[in-house]
Amino acid sequence: KAWAFWRPFSLFFGRSPAGRERVGTTLVELIETIADLRARLDADRAVGRSIGFVPTMGCLHDGHVSLIDAAVAANDRVVTSIFVNPLQFAEGEDLHDYPRSLEADAARCGSAGADLVFAPSVDEMYPRAIDTVVTVSAVAAPLEGRYRPTHFAGVTTVVAKLFSIVGPCRAYFGAKDWQQVAVVTRMVEDLSIPVEVVSCPIVREPDGLAMSSRNINLSVEERRQAPALRRALDAGVALVEAGERAAPPIEVAMRAVLSEVPLGEVDYAAAVQADTLAVDGPLHDDVRLLLAVRFSKARLIDNDGVQIPGI
Numbered sequence: 001k002a003w004a005f006w007r008p009f010s011l012f013f014g015r016s017p018a019g020r021e022r023v024g025t026t027l028v029e030l031i032e033t034i035a036d037l038r039a040r041l042d043a044d045r046a047v048g049r050s051i052g053f054v055p056t057m058g059c060l061h062d063g064h065v066s067l068i069d070a071a072v073a074a075n076d077r078v079v080t081s082i083f084v085n086p087l088q089f090a091e092g093e094d095l096h097d098y099p100r101s102l103e104a105d106a107a108r109c110g111s112a113g114a115d116l117v118f119a120p121s122v123d124e125m126y127p128r129a130i131d132t133v134v135t136v137s138a139v140a141a142p143l144e145g146r147y148r149p150t151h152f153a154g155v156t157t158v159v160a161k162l163f164s165i166v167g168p169c170r171a172y173f174g175a176k177d178w179q180q181v182a183v184v185t186r187m188v189e190d191l192s193i194p195v196e197v198v199s200c201p202i203v204r205e206p207d208g209l210a211m212s213s214r215n216i217n218l219s220v221e222e223r224r225q226a227p228a229l230r231r232a233l234d235a236g237v238a239l240v241e242a243g244e245r246a247a248p249p250i251e252v253a254m255r256a257v258l259s260e261v262p263l264g265e266v267d268y269a270a271a272v273q274a275d276t277l278a279v280d281g282p283l284h285d286d287v288r289l290l291l292a293v294r295f296s297k298a299r300l301i302d303n304d305g306v307q308i309p310g311i
Contacts, residue, residue: 139182
């Protein structure tokens with residue numbers, strides 16, 4: 001079923017199919033079934049409208065809003081999905097504690113200019129135990145793959161399913177989950193999926209901490225220590241910009257800064273090639289520095305990119 005969800009905002013920066021700004025009451029349509037969403041978007045494409053898609057697990061913050069902003073700026077119709085995907089949570093992870101706020105999220109989508117919110121139930125997405133799993137072996141294996149070995153199979157399976165439901169579109173992902181961006185991009189390329197993956201910049205708090213739905217699970221002292229992740233990345237970037245091309249010294253420098261975080265346990269601090277997440281000799285071209293730090297009730301990831309000029 002589909003129904004209109006609205007909240008009385010004084011200004012609506014949405015877009016008409018022709019791309020014109022609309023001003024008035026926020027109105028966003030909430031769609032709960034695959035069939036309804038497919039029918040709606042197929043009708044849009046039939047009259048030439050472009051589709052922007054922002055997949056999320058809800059609990060939206062300004063980082064998510066920046067993705068919707070980018071989608072609204074480039075497309076005639078924008079759909080945001082809100083679905084906490086059980087496939088990407090391993091046993092003992094925070095599936096049941098993951099924050100959920102559909103009403104507030106739908107209102108925020110509407111005020112940001114999204115036209116549709118797709119919020120299916122688990123039974124709608126997985127009416128029976130799923131027997132088909134999409135894996136991207138090499139790019140998913142390092143870093144997060146070592147610490148959460150089932151995670152990316154869950155991500156790529158649900159994203160492949162969402163892409164199949166939404167159809168040809170531009171899909172917007174935050175660069176904070178850089179490995180996810182790399183994995184999804186490789187999946188789209190390998191399977192010739194008619195989706196353009198768009199990576200959008202990380203949105204940060206004033207003290208440098210990357211915005212995340214899990215930040216609310218930090219204690220007061222953990223939140224005070226967490227900006228060390230940004231400082232660790234800065235230290236690594238400075239080394240690369242000073243001419244360091246070997247990954248180990250950069251990783252040591254980042255870990256040295258993270259030693260300032262006594263309440264956090266470092267899972268990894270890595271310097272790799274941005275597209276493959278591997279090291280194939282001296283660092284070159286597009287390089288990505290990535291971190292993961294585990295606190296008591298939140299595991300934070302962050303990253304930054306640096307371009308090494310060619311010789």
